[in-house]
Amino acid sequence: MTRLVISTSSFDTKNNPHIQYLIQKGMTVVGNPYKRKLTEEEIIELLNPDTVGLIAGVEPLTARVFAATKTLKVVSRCGTGLDSVDLKAAQQHNVTVFNTPVAPAQAVAELTLGLILAALRQICLTDRMLRDGKWPRMQGQLLAAQTVGIIGLGHIGQRVARLCQAFGAEVIAYDPYLKHPLQNVKLTTFDQLLSEADIVSLHLPYSADVYHLIDAGALSGMKPGAIVINAARGGLIDETALDEALNSGKLSAAALDAFEQEPYQGPLIKNDKVILSSHIGSLAREARQRMEIEAAENLLQGLIDSGLINDERK
Numbered sequence: 368m369t370r371l372v373i374s375t376s377s378f379d380t381k382n383n384p385h386i387q388y389l390i391q392k393g394m395t396v397v398g399n400p401y402k403r404k405l406t407e408e409e410i411i412e413l414l415n416p417d418t419v420g421l422i423a424g425v426e427p428l429t430a431r432v433f434a435a436t437k438t439l440k441v442v443s444r445c446g447t448g449l450d451s452v453d454l455k456a457a458q459q460h461n462v463t464v465f466n467t468p469v470a471p472a473q474a475v476a477e478l479t480l481g482l483i484l485a486a487l488r489q490i491c492l493t494d495r496m497l498r499d500g501k502w503p504r505m506q507g508q509l510l511a512a513q514t515v516g517i518i519g520l521g522h523i524g525q526r527v528a529r530l531c532q533a534f535g536a537e538v539i540a541y542d543p544y545l546k547h548p549l550q551n552v553k554l555t556t557f558d559q560l561l562s563e564a565d566i567v568s569l570h571l572p573y574s575a576d577v578y579h580l581i582d583a584g585a586l587s588g589m590k591p592g593a594i595v596i597n598a599a600r601g602g603l604i605d606e607t608a609l610d611e612a613l614n615s616g617k618l619s620a621a622a623l624d625a626f627e628q629e630p631y632q633g634p635l636i637k638n639d640k641v642i643l644s645s646h647i648g649s650l651a652r653e654a655r656q657r658m659e660i661e662a663a664e665n666l667l668q669g670l671i672d673s674g675l676i677n678d679e680r681k
Contacts, residue, residue: 369675370395370417371666374410375424375445376402378659385663389420392676399424404629411435419675420666423452430456441669445662446649447471447523448600450573463673465665469522470658471649476526478648479568479598482622483510483531486566486594489620491642511535516564518580519571519599520545520552527568528552539563542571561588566596573600583608592619598648601626606633613640624648 371394373380380386380396390396397413399405405413405426414421414436423444433439433456442457444466457464485491488507496503515531517524520542528538528549539553541560548554561567567589571577581595582605589595595618597604606627612618622642623635635641649658670676 369393369419370397371420371422372397372413372418373422374399374405374413374426375422376404378422378445379656383659383663385660385667389663389667389670389676394420407432414439420670422662422666425451428452428457430459433457433460433462436460440673440675441465441666443662443666443669445658448572450600450602463669465662465669467658467661467665470661471654472522472526474651474654475523475570475598475648476530477651478624478644479523479527479570479596480530482596482598482624482642482644483515483566483568483594485642486596486620486622487513492639495639513537513565514539514563515566515568516540516555516560517552518542518557518560518567518569520549521570523599524568524570525549527570558588561585562590564593565590566594568596569599569603571599571603573602578602579605579608581605581609583611586612586617589618591617593617594619595621597622598624601629606635609641610634610638613638 371389373396376399378398386396401409404424407427407429410426411432417438418436419438420441421439423442428442428451430453433453439462442452442462442464444452447466447468449466452464454464487510489505493503493505510531511534514537517528517538517540520540528540531538532551539555539560541555541557580603586608595609609621613621620640624644625646629646635643649655671678
């Protein structure tokens, strides 16, 4: 019998009309038995035998995975990033790949705003100190008084820009691929953004070309006391260099929701100047529901286009 695999750690199949339609058409749905990110070996094992469609999480979909799964036709990523998918190998094995770039955008933007405010007002550190029996009275900063530099002005970056503008902040941006400038956002060069921004927020997809985009050199070019926010992808920041910049006082704070290795266990764990969250950017209930619906809809359409399913919904 033809199988569909859902490799995300959780997925609401019962309330997803597209998945229910595929079940009615005779498809067998297989979930992630580990309830965590899968390894290469685990996803290969899960996809065999006879799997034609995959709703993917962030597991590594490598050339080896595509070579090992002879029947796979459609991969529908539940989320934005495709850096975990070898797109060239997928094309070579005639596998169609989708993602859901719009669905999580508002959730990630709102988390970014929360991280910015928490860093400016030192909310997390104040909470920890109070629980230790202290009564800290630390002076924070206003978002309205900051220049926010956004690197990557796509679906998420544009939302972050509007949220920061609503607080009265000045917004500048660097995005060499931007086709339509955003109102009241000044476009700059990468180096100019680093030198002018009080807050640098990353909102670009990961690729080998931007590995450690924010490295020791980039950090040295930032304003003294600047804040770095990464709610995009791990690998964009050299985490060791970031730790050093925080310890030296070059940066006043940082907030990270994505890491080069996850779960994260690096030196930033012990740094009181950084706020850490466990890659929860898209994990807002409403956004997650929309992502799952869109991912399943993309999967269904891909199976229809490949001729594996007849669309009888009309």
